[in-house]
Amino acid sequence: MPGSEAVRRTTLRSQIADALRDEVIAGRLPAGRQFTVKEIAEQYGVSATPVREALLDLCSQGLLDVELHKGYRVRAFSYADFRDMVEARALIVEGIFRHSAERALRGVTPHALASVRRRAEEAGRAAVAGDLDILIGYDLRFWRELTSLVGNPYISDFLDRVRVQSWIFTVPLLRRLPSLRGRLWHGHSELVEAVAAQDALGAERIIDGYNEHALALIARLTE
Template sequence: MTAERSSSPSAAPALPRLGGRRSSYRERVADALRAALIAGELRPGQVYSAPSLATRFGVSATPVREAMLDLAKEGLVDTVPNKGFRVTAVSDRQLDEYTQIRALIEIPTVVELARTADHVSLEALRPAAREIVTAAQAGDLIAYVEADTRFHLGLLALAGNTHLVEVVAELRGRSRLYGLTALVEAGRLLSSAEEHLELLDALLERDEKAVHGIMTRHLGHVRSLWASAD
C-alpha cells in the first residue's frame, strides 16, 4: 500500500489554480479536495478536520468546511460530529464496476468523435493534455487529477450530451487512484500522461482504430495500475 502523505503544510500542495473555470471559491476548493481524494492524498477511513485541511491547502477553514459538506452530499465523505469528515472507502468490486461503465460509455463516444469533432475544438484540449504531462513530470498528483478531469470531460462534452458528461464525472469522482504515488516513484506516470497527447493526435488524424486502442489501454491503466492500493 502506498505510504500516506503527512498532513503538515509543507507536505501538501497549495490549492491548485483553476484558471477562473469556477465562479465560486467554494467550488474551487471542492474541486481541489475532490482531486486530492481521488488521487489518494486523502485516505479512506481517515478523519480530517476542516482546520487541518485548510492549513494543508493554504486556505481558510470556512470554504473547506462548506466544500466538504458538498462532497458529503456526493457520498465521497461522511460527516463525523465534532471531529470533521471521514473519507469513504471504495471496494475493488466498485472500482471494477465504475471502470466497466466508463468503458461502455467513453470508448464508443470518443471513437465517434474521431468522425464528428472539429479540429478547432480538439486542439482546444491540447493545453489540458500538456498540463497533465507537466503535472506528471512534477509529481503533482492533485494538479494531475485536475487537468485529467478537465481533459476527459471536455473531450466528452464535444459529443453534445450533457447527461453523459455528468454520469462520467460522477463515476470519476467516486473512483480512487491510490496507486498514483507508486507510479510517480516508479517513473511510470509520465508515460500514462502522454497517452492524452497520443489520443488527441489520433483524433485529429481521424484514426478510429487508433483511438479505440488508446482509449482501451488508457482505461485499463486507470483500473489495473492507478486504482491499486497495493
C-alpha cells in the same frame, strides 16, 4: 446589493468544495478520515453554512459519507470498486467516441481542438515524468475538455465524477512506488488524434489499452 450575500455564500461553497476535493484526490485527506463542519469552518475561517453545503456537494459526488452524530468521513474504495469504475468510464468514453466519429466533431472549432491537444501534451508530459501531483490536474482537465466536444454536459459531468473517484482510490497506491517515471499511461495525444480523425475503432483500441494498463498496475499494488 440585493442577493450579494447569497452570491458570496455560493462562491464560498464552491471554493471550499473544490479545495476539499483537491485534498481528497491528492490523498492529503485519506480514506476513512473523519471531520466535522466546525473543524472545516475553523480551518478556512468561514461560517458553518457554506461549509455544510460544500460537504453535502461532495457527498452527492460520492466522495464523502455522512456519519450520524459524528460528521463526515472520506469514502473508502476497494479494488472491486475500481474495476467497476474502469468499466463504467470505458462504456462512457467508448459511447462518446462512437458519437463523435459520427457527428459530434463536425461543429468543433479549430480553437477547441487545439486546446484539447495542448491539454493532452501537458498531461502526457506529466505522466511520462511520473509527476503525479501535476498529472492529476492536467488529466482531469484533459478528459473534461475532450468529452465537452460532444456537447453534452451531463455526460462530461458523469465521467468527471467517475474519474475523480478513480484517482481517489489509486493515488495512495501509486505513492507507494519509489518512482512513477515511465509507469503511468501517457497516450493522451494519441487519443486526441484518433478522435480528431473520427477513428472510433482506433480510439476504442487506445482506451482498451489504457484500461488494461490501469487495472494491471493497480492490481500489482493491491497484492
